[in-house]
Amino acid sequence: MIVTLELGDLVAKGRVSIVVERCKACGFCVEFCPTHVLALSSAFNSKGYHPPHVVHPEKCSGCDLCGMYCPDFAINGTKIPQASAKQASGGEK
Ligand code: SF4
Ligand code: SF4
Numbered sequence: 001m002i003v004t005l006e007l008g009d010l011v012a013k014g015r016v017s018i019v020v021e022r023c024k025a026c027g028f029c030v031e032f033c034p035t036h037v038l039a040l041s042s043a044f045n046s047k048g049y050h051p052p053h054v055v056h057p058e059k060c061s062g063c064d065l066c067g068m069y070c071p072d073f074a075i076n077g078t079k080i081p082q083a084s085a086k087q088a089s090g091g092e093k
Contacts, residue, residue, distance in 0.1 A: 014079050015064020022074035025049035029066035029075050035059040038066065068083055 016037065023045060029052050030038045037060045041053040052075065054060070061086035070076075 003091060012060050014060040014077050016060055016066065016075060016077050018031040018052060019074045020045045020051040022072045023049055023051035024072055032065050032069045034065065035061060037061050
């Protein structure tokens with residue numbers, strides 16, 4: 001069996017920032033992320049909540065749906081310009 005991989009499939013198009021201390025663990029960001037980038041962590045923040053963490057960074061599109069649903073402004077997604085994404089992955093220089 002021959003498996004082919006396109007480099008573009010492996011390069012994240014977005015990244016997520018999480019302000020752990022603002023999170024109240026409602027799970028909206030995990031539930032509504034269309035590509036299942038996030039999961040609630042087993043760790044606690046200082047308020048005793050389980051914040052999300054990134055489990056599939058390569059799948060993030062930077063769509064910011066997580067940020068739009070978060071009631072506590074604790075997370076946001078941003079798009080990565082494709083030239084820098086390729087450089088970060090060791091692709092085109
Ligand atoms: S939507 Fe916001 S408050 Fe809710 S789990 Fe995600 S980061 Fe935490
Ligand atoms: S920016 Fe979009 S793809 Fe990335 S974690 Fe947030 S909802 Fe998911």
